[in-house]
Amino acid sequence: MSTIRRSTLENGVRVVTDTMPEMRSVAIGVLVDVGPAVETPHTAGASHLCEHLLFQGTSNRDALEIARFIDSAGGRIGGFTSRDYTCFYGVVQAEFQTFVLDLMGDIMLNSIFPQEALEREQRAIVCEIEAAADDPEEQAHQRLKELVWRGDPLGSAITGSAADVMRLTREDLIYFTHGHYAPEQIVVAAAGNVDHDDFAAQVRDGFWRLLPTEGPKPASKATVFQSGFCLEHKAVSQAYFALALEAPAYTHPDRYLIHTIAQVIGGGLSSRLFRRLREQEGLVYSITTAYHAYRRGGMLVIEGCTAPQHLLTVLELTLEELVALAHWQRPPDAEELQRAKAQLRGQIMLASDDSHSRMSRLATQELYFQEVFTEEELLSEIEAVSLDRLEHLASERLRPALAGIGTSLVAAEAPNFYDEERIEEILRRYGVIRPAVPDLPLLDRSTNPAHTTTGSVSPS
Numbered sequence: 001m002s003t004i005r006r007s008t009l010e011n012g013v014r015v016v017t018d019t020m021p022e023m024r025s026v027a028i029g030v031l032v033d034v035g036p037a038v039e040t041p042h043t044a045g046a047s048h049l050c051e052h053l054l055f056q057g058t059s060n061r062d063a064l065e066i067a068r069f070i071d072s073a074g075g076r077i078g079g080f081t082s083r084d085y086t087c088f089y090g091v092v093q094a095e096f097q098t099f100v101l102d103l104m105g106d107i108m109l110n111s112i113f114p115q116e117a118l119e120r121e122q123r124a125i126v127c128e129i130e131a132a133a134d135d136p137e138e139q140a141h142q143r144l145k146e147l148v149w150r151g152d153p154l155g156s157a158i159t160g161s162a163a164d165v166m167r168l169t170r171e172d173l174i175y176f177t178h179g180h181y182a183p184e185q186i187v188v189a190a191a192g193n194v195d196h197d198d199f200a201a202q203v204r205d206g207f208w209r210l211l212p213t214e215g216p217k218p219a220s221k222a223t224v225f226q227s228g229f230c231l232e233h234k235a236v237s238q239a240y241f242a243l244a245l246e247a248p249a250y251t252h253p254d255r256y257l258i259h260t261i262a263q264v265i266g267g268g269l270s271s272r273l274f275r276r277l278r279e280q281e282g283l284v285y286s287i288t289t290a291y292h293a294y295r296r297g298g299m300l301v302i303e304g305c306t307a308p309q310h311l312l313t314v315l316e317l318t319l320e321e322l323v324a325l326a327h328w329q330r331p332p333d334a335e336e337l338q339r340a341k342a343q344l345r346g347q348i349m350l351a352s353d354d355s356h357s358r359m360s361r362l363a364t365q366e367l368y369f370q371e372v373f374t375e376e377e378l379l380s381e382i383e384a385v386s387l388d389r390l391e392h393l394a395s396e397r398l399r400p401a402l403a404g405i406g407t408s409l410v411a412a413e414a415p416n417f418y419d420e421e422r423i424e425e426i427l428r429r430y431g432v433i434r435p436a437v438p439d440l441p442l443l444d445r446s447t448n449p450a451h452t453t454t455g456s457v458s459p460s
Contacts, residue, residue, distance in 0.1 A: 005196040012184035018191040026192035027359040033185035045160020048081040056117035058110035094193040105206025136410040144242040148406035183210040189363035192355040223297030227404030239311040239411035245401035247298040263340035308414040326398035
């Protein structure tokens with residue numbers, strides 16, 4: 001019997017719960033359907049800055065009272081911003097459920113955005129941006145998204161640039177929250193020691209004053225995935241790389257196949273890239289593959305780092321493995337498929353032991369699908385993945401995607417080992433780069449003064 005229940009309040013707020021009576025705690029999440037993917041040049045960085053400021057005072061509580069409440073709850077309360085949505089969450093003892101929902105409703109409806117707090121949080125976020133610029137792995141990943149989704153807000157940094165953040169005013173943020181924090185764009189989810197009817201009634205008490213907006217939300221426009229490469233020179237000892245193949249959006253029916261093929265390529269200790277590059281050649285410490293999916297687009301990402309003298313070899317061997325799989329020259333055998341599926345099953349089942357993970361699953365499924373899938377349904381989808389279906393995926397998706405991948409590199413200048421021309425030559429040889437789409441420049445990188453070279457060449 002399913003422990004999952006769903007309901008929609010009169011104003012459009014969606015409520016989902018998963019009752020785990022054996023737990024003494026409850027995980028609560030409030031997802032708002034707003035993130036960098038829907039920001040404009042004028043509001044870039046607003047989603048993330050709003051997430052910070054909502055904890056800085058309301059008409060009922062000042063920032064210190066909010067902080068003291070969070071500490072007194074004896075659990076974890078906070079927020080984060082993803083590319084598609086903003087999340088506020090709490091994991092607390094079950095008896096604190098009412099207080100957490102009251103706090104969440106208060107910050108959603110009554111935040112006052114104090115000017116001094118805005119200026120303080122702007123400075124803090126600029127520090128966050130500068131810290132990320134110091135992380136070459138993070139930079140390679142962010143540059144990759146900017147490269148393949150250039151000209152699209154989905155590719156921009158979640159924080160926005162330092163200039164974006166400092167440009168935003170208190171009035172900008174008030175208008176932004178009024179326009180996006182609407183009840184039909186909010187999901188409130190809970191997993192743990194929770195009763196659905198009681199929880200829904202408390203959500204109604206906290207969120208009833210949110211008024212729905214008029215008219216349907218505009219349809220999402222699919223992203224345009226663009227091929228190319230970029231090389232950013234930084235004073236680092238290793239060469240950091242990130243490669244992306246176009247993949248379907250979050251809700252696409254092929255998502256389980258993509259997750260499975262990601263495991264085969266680089267999802268574990270027995271994956272192809274780890275065995276080849278780490279265990280056989282000793283060229284990397286780690287290399288991973290993951291499926292990054294959002295409402296308007298997705299990508300299959302391969303990331304790792306290596307010594308500068310090995311970079312070109314690592315790129316070649318990685319592309320060699322991708323080509324062999326995409327063209328079904330080295331298809332997975334039954335044992336390899338079963339290992340990949342076992343990893344995915346394990347991830348789902350282990351996450352089910354944790355109330356926060358179950359709450360996150362509930363909330364994101366409701367947000368993206370407007371329905372919730374049971375663990376049994378998810379496991380059934382994984383079990384249905386077959387070699388025939390993967391071969392079809394390789395033919396219909398991987399091969400076309402290989403004709404135009406994105407490649408991002410962050411490394412020190414090392415002309416004895418690599419340069420732009422030699423990287424281009426490898427990409428040409430494997431036929432994995434398309435001409436750039438004109439008039440779509442890379443997003444502003446003014447916060448990072450490191451030298452960057454960007455190239456995009458036609459196949460030879």
